[in-house]
Amino acid sequence: MRYLNSTKAGLIFLALGLTACTDTADESDVNALRDDLNNLTDQVNNEETFELQLLHLADMDGSNVDALANVGNIAAIVNGLRNQHPEKTLFVSSGDNYIPGSRYTASSDDSFSTVTGVATPGDGRADIAFLNAMGLEASAVGNHDLDSGTSAFAGLIAADGNWSGAQFPYLSANLDFSADTSVSGLEVSDGQEASAMPNSLAAYAVVTVDGEQIGLVGASTPTLENITSTGDINVLPANDSITDLAAEIQVSVNELTDSGVDKIILLAHMQQLAVEKQLASLLSEVDIIVGGGSNTLLADYNDRLLPGDTAADSYPLIYNSASNEPVVLVNVDGDYKYLGRLMVEFDAAGRIILSSINPLVSGVYSAEDETVSAVNGSANSTVDNIVTAVNDVLVAQESNILGNTSVYLNGQRSSVRSEETNLGNLTADANLWYAQEYDASVDISLKNGGGIRADIGSFAFPPGSTDVEDIEYFPPESFPAAGKETGDISQFDIQSALAFNNGLTLVDVSAAELKAIVEHGVSDIGGGRFPQVGGLSFSYDPGAAVGSRVTDLSVGGTAVVSSGVVQAAGPFRMVTLNFLAGGGDGYPIPATNREDLVLDASLSTSVDMSANDPGQASFAETGSEQDALAEYLKQFHPDDSAPFSNSDTIADDSATDSRISTL
Template sequence: MGSGNTFTLQLFHAADQEAGIPALDDAPRFSAVLNALKDEDTDGDGNPDYPNTLILSSGDVYIPSPFFFASETAFDGQGRGDILIQNELGFQAIGIGNHEFDLGTGNLADLIQADEETDYPGTLFPFLSANLDFTTDDNLAELVTEDGQEASDIPNSLAGNTIITVDGEKIGIVGATTSTLPSISSPGDVTVRPLEFDSSNPEDIAALASEIQASVDQLLAENPDLNKVVLLAHMQQIAIEEQLAELLTDVDIIVAGGSDTLLADETDRLRPEDGVEGPYPILKTSADGNPVAIVNTDSNYKYVGRLVIDFDENGIIIPESIDPNISGAYATDEEGVLAVNGTPDPEIIEITDALREVITEQDGNIFGRTEVFLNGTRGDVRTQETNLGNLTAEANLAYAKESDSEVVISIKNGGGIRDNIGQILVPAGSTSSDEVERVPPQANELTGKEEGDISQLDIANSLRFNNDLTLLTLTAEELLEVVEHGVAETAEGATPGRFPQIAGFAFSFDASLPAGDRVQSLAIEDDEGNIIDVMVENGELVGDPDRTFRLVTLSFLADGGDGYPFPDRDRVDLARAEDAERTGEATFAPDGSEQDALAEYLVANFSETPFEREDTPPELDERIQNLDFRTDTVLEGGRDPLLGTNANEAIVGSGNEFIYSSIDDAGDVIDNFEVGSDRLVFTELLASLGYEGTDPIADGYIQFGSEGDSSIILLDPDGREGSEPARPFLSSTALPVTELDYTDNG
């Protein structure tokens, strides 16, 4: 108990564990930090500082991935390793997320239930969701148990809520799942309430709150001595949990999930690659005028969330009792383990070692090479064009064209890209994101993999869902509707999974305009980037709205996933059955799947000559142009004769100076240049970067490279000695590198 009539609760929490390859190390370290904090005894009396402890998660405890599938070999069933880790960590109840349904309700049922033949215990905790009716699904109906029971009495089950008694105090635990579940996963015949849901509609948020409130009210009515409630909410966007906090009554703490939002206070040491996305905790006022604490940490076992908070005699939280030196986000990197003097749980090490052995075999199966980091970071692929998004969209397009030469467009969702291909290296002792280095995949001595090699494991880890490829025919009007849908939820702080990654066309959009009216320019392009059809100009559809385009997308999206409004016209599904004969150079994934498409594309294009397109920030993105960050050049085809300022300028003849004054001037293609007469002037640009030297080439600020027939001038904002990478600034189709690399031209 706390002092006087107060009750002190220690809540350890996580969300979105969804293990990828990094979890082989992060999950054991998570156990080390969790157990060290749980056993903390600062006064040396032999008792933990905070004995009244809960361990909870708000869902997405697994995701289809190499980690997940390795359990088939290691533990006689897909995903079992993930569940065994949750059991060993001691989670007492878990709110059910969307990824639990990704492989269907039969798979979920198999993971919940025990299997005596293989000595698999199933879930030693209940999965919770108050707004899902599991009884309507044949696979899950038998696992449903009555609400309001003690969590320790209902393992291997599904419920809306449960009770955990701590030191004689009942604490109600309620689960809630995003109502967008049918459009982002595969919940079978599970009934989702409310049936219709738009996160931008306040009435729909209120309807969701009503479903949750009914479960809270039931718990309180059946347990008059219960006055503390924790909501495990898996809403995908933390803004929804914040709205729910203000609509609900009698909810004290909300553990958010699905958004990977890293909340932290000023005392928390974060991993160097991470940044704070909000205060820990977020404090709101409920509909009955009482404080509500919202907590969340980043995903993938990267942080242990810890909230130590007092309740008064009426079960109301006391925000002033939160000590930032105790509560907050605890990093689970090596430094984090050392800071708490933690020791990884040997049982979890045994689990991850078994999975590692299976996974390592896949890392020696090489399909291509890259000289650059391939960006699959969640916050990027869901908000902007990335080089990995481009690469996999191009791979799908190339694969589709082999079956149908009329295919010209590729669209996929950024949410389907689950990880980078490459590594994020943090220098020893680093505490700044500025010092982080993003590099190509690293060598693996165990398998013979060399630095830059792209393996089966890299592909499968990034494209974990391995969606099938589908061909469709769309009119111009329908295509515009699809692209508008892709950017409809783009907003500051939002990371919508529907955000598109594309090939075969380019478009610009203005996120400040109403959804449905954001696309300003759209042009269909050939393989060389030349415009072959202007479809949208100045925000208006141009030409015949009924002209058609053949495209390739993912079957998930073609089936309405992420709410995409694809028509079913002339549909052809390219994927072959799992047990069908596999053709080509890559046979680890079924023909016609996105993993297979990427592997074959890498073999054909980047097995000898490595992929070398650096990722670019939104200011330099050309395929998807966000007008919050740059000017619209889509209809110029990305091939300006000269764009030395923010205006479009064509310089003809000799004796000209191409003057660059800002990093915003990037993206030109110079096809009109005479050595000895024309000059590239970077003086003002270099000054804007703080460069005071005399030889920017020797100092590494200006570098040179090539791509195909083009010479590339790269700009490094902090020179050869800095940590920032050099990025493409402009290119020339008229000059070889040897002529560009000439100081009189620079």
């Protein structure tokens, strides 16, 4: 319920009183009452609207190079815009503030003990320190925030020695943290001022901006358990119903409105903007939704975009809430490429005034020098110093050359999640070869495309063109400062592409189980579960019913499935990722004869791979996918005398794909 402003109620009372006494009171009393009325009218006019500058980020979880190149300018833009409206600014993130990989591990280097903002080395701390230095006030819990497990997540949030931890609360109304001992101790009471909630987890918080309370509610995708490492965190609802999810979120919203907070912002990390669009009309009393996880660029007609970028839709998107009030949805692309800015006014009842949103002011601000100048931005020295320290570590990683390619290795998100790619083939083959070093009977390799996080190489428009059909693709660029020549594949490249660095796991699968596994992989084309394979080939019909899409499948040239019918019995020895073997992405992988190649004393299935590891690369854990790819490259494609040369068509062209055929 929206409440009548008390000052407005007083104005009405005085106006009635003035009308009643005009004919009976003496002139001095009337004048005094009129003065009171005029003063209160001025106060109401000032209170009629409340203006907010909302700054927001999302999805800083992709390319190390892009993020590090962009974050300094974004920090400067935040400074510039905050200085324009110092009393009216709120700065938030909708999650995925980091991702495991080179940038994530760089801050574990001993050199970070002297870096302001980090001070105590540790994985991921540079990424959190960026946000601390920029004055972030709250964040939703994203899926990648949990990729290294709940213990690592807790270690980033909590203070430790000279490490200050996250100086803002992580929020999610549909995550129950109480059963997970790693994070349960970080839970605090909901509804406190966010500034009083550093190093904490909660469902919702309050931020006071220019004397007005703003409610911040977090929400995480209900698919979280399938796509990251949630430990014993309970994800609600237990199904994927968006209506049920809205009901979970509404509980927190209602608690805020019942306490008198009438301006509510939802930080929603839903992975798909379509879900946030649904939530907009299902929720009551929510005014603004900040989307996350989908890397969707919303922009208005006059926003300056980075070269090659196009907006998926306008900024903001406008909907009608379940309480029949306007609700706006905003989102930005990731890797610190853009800062979102929504300048908006609320009326006295806490409703958004849509006419107050000026496209010349609101929209996305690109991480470019020109934008910094346009907003009179100023450098954030802490951010810039952390960037320098991370880059120093990454230069050392770039100098560790592990292989060579004469072609661009396609790890683009849209490709690896929908078709066969040369990088998918390369890393699947590396896993197969590496597993055979331990067990020669391993037949096949399967991994999820969503585990490939970056390409290896570069691409660009030719001069004068902006047509995507004209894009040219290149092998990795030289990096003279690190002694890296064109085509060289470095430790940095491998850590970026295989950022999660899952362990390798061996299992036995029957022919029927193999078909079910591949069927699951092609049941969500464009999703992270789409398979990249080695040692087998298959064809599938994306238009057929889920569970009946695989038409033919062969292992080592022997037909296992023909015309959709299983022809063989198996079993087949398969190498996959421990993430998938544990049910990640919902894969139905059996535990038959399971062996995990990363040595872990806590796992009864763990084996010691060290005696079988070729030992030519040492930067990654033995038995991990980064180690497998590095060892494979060292063995077969060590330099430009024997480069990897299987090119990729980039576009979906099944005629040139030898392992995955789309009918």
